Amino acid sequence: MNCSSRLLAGLYVATSAGLSWTAVLEYRYGPMWAACLFAAAGVVPVIGVVRESVIGDQRRALAEWAGRAAATSGPEPDAAEDIVRAELDGACCERWWTSLGSDHDRSCPHRVPRSSAA
Known part of the structure; x- marks a missing residue:
């Protein structure tokens, strides 16, 4: 974790502690x-701490991966474009994306004809 992630995690913990203390006071004196x-x-900020730690782990893994790639064969300039292109090619058609999965383009291999039967 870098300095800003640690600061953010500290704020999350402080917020969670404050909300937990408020919960105790409400339990004793309130509804x-x-x-x-x-x-x-009070549980929600804990999710933020976990998220920050996962992001830190992913950054470290990416840095290690990039270091290994640079040491073995040098960085490939179009690696990010290749990853994005593979993900988009694996997806369905444009109409499916824009209609939240209810329609398909005519050329889509996943096109299922609609019937009039209910």
Whole structure:
């Protein structure tokens, strides 16, 4: 984790602690629904800490991968374009993307004809 990720994780932990303390106070002196609400909200920043650690792990893995690629054969300038092109080629057609999976282009191999039967 870099410095900004550590700072952000610290803010997440502080926010979670504050919300947890508020949940305890609401449990003792306030309505139960508010205590449950603050307890659930206290868990959400923990997800942010996990997310930051996963992003840090992915950055380290990418740096190691790039270092190995540079050491073996040199960096390939079009590697990112090749990855994006492979992902887009593996996807379906343009109409499927824009219609949230309900329609297909005429040339799409996954086109399923619609029937009038319900």
